[in-house]
Amino acid sequence: MTAAALPIVRTVSALRQATQPWRRAGETIGLVPTMGALHAGHLALVERSVRECARSVATIFVNPKQFDRQEDLKKYPRGEARDARLLAENACNLLFAPDVEEMYPAGFSSSVAVTGVSDVLDGVHRPGHFTGVTTVVCKLLLQALPDRAYFGEKDFQQLTVVKRMARDLDIPVEIVPVPTVREADGLALSSRNVHLTPEQRAVAPLLHRVMQEIAAELADGETPASLLIPEGQMRLGTAGFTKIDYLALHAADDLAPLARVDRPARLFAAAWLGTTRLIDNIPVQPRS
Numbered sequence: 001m002t003a004a005a006l007p008i009v010r011t012v013s014a015l016r017q018a019t020q021p022w023r024r025a026g027e028t029i030g031l032v033p034t035m036g037a038l039h040a041g042h043l044a045l046v047e048r049s050v051r052e053c054a055r056s057v058a059t060i061f062v063n064p065k066q067f068d069r070q071e072d073l074k075k076y077p078r079g080e081a082r083d084a085r086l087l088a089e090n091a092c093n094l095l096f097a098p099d100v101e102e103m104y105p106a107g108f109s110s111s112v113a114v115t116g117v118s119d120v121l122d123g124v125h126r127p128g129h130f131t132g133v134t135t136v137v138c139k140l141l142l143q144a145l146p147d148r149a150y151f152g153e154k155d156f157q158q159l160t161v162v163k164r165m166a167r168d169l170d171i172p173v174e175i176v177p178v179p180t181v182r183e184a185d186g187l188a189l190s191s192r193n194v195h196l197t198p199e200q201r202a203v204a205p206l207l208h209r210v211m212q213e214i215a216a217e218l219a220d221g222e223t224p225a226s227l228l229i230p231e232g233q234m235r236l237g238t239a240g241f242t243k244i245d246y247l248a249l250h251a252a253d254d255l256a257p258l259a260r261v262d263r264p265a266r267l268f269a270a271a272w273l274g275t276t277r278l279i280d281n282i283p284v285q286p287r288s
């Protein structure tokens with residue numbers, strides 16, 4: 001049986017008109033913010049929202065404010081018809097797909113910035129990125145007024161920054177983390193993976209493998225990160241990664257840099273294969 005077509009709204013007022021009756025009827029609303037080019041990682045967010053909420057709203061908006069490189073924005077994969085079909089098949093109730101003018105009308109001059117957790121890792125390598133993310137996510141939360149909003153752990157720093165924003169600004173929403181979905185060979189799913197050549201795709205899973213090996217040694221606590229990480233970087237470089245932005249150990253809660261695993265931590269990586277930037281992160285628990 002084919003799923004019924006998904007209702008699509010493109011304006012904030014149409015979104016509010018569609019969601020208000022649900023809210024008035026006391027139905028919980030789940031929000032899944034995306035930039036489209038949906039894959040199984042996004043569908044895991046939708047599936048979780050559908051399981052936990054009476055109504056699920058997905059958003060597709062390729063947010064120009066969070067791209068630090070114009071060529072990345074230009075080549076970001078798009079395909080709304082396919083995305084809408086996938087959302088319908090996964091029991092999503094509504095798609096909000098505004099255009100740039102709807103989200104940022106002429107004269108738009110506000111931004112939401114979260115300091116501290118935004119200033120490390122991608123905050124260093126992608127200037128302005130997190131302010132773009134928090135500005136658009138804050139708007140989406142205020143536009144849809146969901147009870148819960150779903151974010152993937154694949155973008156763990158984004159998840160941390162969004163959680164901090166919601167807490168600091170008293171936005172009445174529960175931010176729900178959803179585990180990273182991986183290919184069978186360990187590569188984290190990402191909309192950007194379509195840009196990998198067959199040769200780069202063959203090398204890409206090494207990132208996760210090297211991270212797992214480093215994480216296991218870090219958890220043992222015998223060898224410090226300062227020795228294990230340069231060795232890992234060298235292995236990635238030798239295998240064909242063209243640039244490594246970071247391979248780094250940080251605390252899982254406030255993202256402070258760590259030398260050893262003396263509290264719950266995560267190992268983070270951002271590395272390039274040609275013009276494609278891959279990011280990944282995995283938990284590292286201290287052995288007690």
Ligand code: PAF
Nearest residue numbers: 033034035063133136155
């Ligand atoms: O993770 C993403 O796809 C984006 O950063 C988000 C959360 C939809 C904001 O544009």
